[in-house]
Amino acid sequence: MALNLNAVQDAAEAVLGCVCAALQDAAEVIEGQPGCPCRSCLVPGTPAWDSCDDPCNANPDGGAGGQLSVNVARLYASTDFPSADRTLPATQARGRLTCAAPTAMAVELVVTLLRCAPTFDEGGCPPPCEALGDAARILHTDLVVVRNAVECCLPTASEHRRGRVVFVGESRTVGPQGGCVGLEQRVTVALPGCLCPQEGTP
Numbered sequence: 001m002a003l004n005l006n007a008v009q010d011a012a013e014a015v016l017g018c019v020c021a022a023l024q025d026a027a028e029v030i031e032g033q034p035g036c037p038c039r040s041c042l043v044p045g046t047p048a049w050d051s052c053d054d055p056c057n058a059n060p061d062g063g064a065g066g067q068l069s070v071n072v073a074r075l076y077a078s079t080d081f082p083s084a085d086r087t088l089p090a091t092q093a094r095g096r097l098t099c100a101a102p103t104a105m106a107v108e109l110v111v112t113l114l115r116c117a118p119t120f121d122e123g124g125c126p127p128p129c130e131a132l133g134d135a136a137r138i139l140h141t142d143l144v145v146v147r148n149a150v151e152c153c154l155p156t157a158s159e160h161r162r163g164r165v166v167f168v169g170e171s172r173t174v175g176p177q178g179g180c181v182g183l184e185q186r187v188t189v190a191l192p193g194c195l196c197p198q199e200g201t202p
Contacts, residue, residue, distance in 0.1 A: 007191040018153035037066035052114040052180035073108040082167035117181035165190035
């Protein structure tokens with residue numbers, strides 16, 4: 001068995017969609033909570049902290065400031081999902097005529113959400129506790145919203161009858177750095193396989 005060529009991309013898009021929708025829903029029920037950033041995208045490799053301010057002024061549709069990204073951390077074989085196979089026994093060796101797959105292939109995805117962090121003013125004074133407290137409240141809410149999104153929405157965000165099998169990993173805060181503060185959420189998704197391509201086919 002081999003992987004569907006769109007498997008990784010489909011999983012990443014599903015994560016981004018679930019998280020963005022959950023952030024929007026949270027903004028509608030919690031006063032002062034920003035929604036999904038208008039800068040929301042899949043990125044290749046580790047995301048650059050390009051923007052955590054409000055880039056939406058030029059956007060006629062508005063939207064929340066900040067930056068939401070999803071990237072692939074690794075793709076690996078797993079016979080005991082979500083654990084990675086460190087060594088494959090001889091019975092699972094691959095060859096030209098043996099395309100048997102492990103129980104699962106898995107992709108580990110990283111969700112990164114950045115918001116503005118209170119910083120020193122022009123006089124060099126630190127931000128007031130009220131501003132720090134507001135930023136902390138937003139971050140703490142974002143942590144729960146993002147985790148709930150990958151736990152509750154992602155398993156059902158699939159065309160497959162049985163949905164997706166996911167493992168929700170570590171949630172951690174990142175920053176403040178460069179005026180940004182936020183979170184990283186790791187989630188591992190089991191990927192569906194398909195028959196190995198025949199010789200002469202892409």
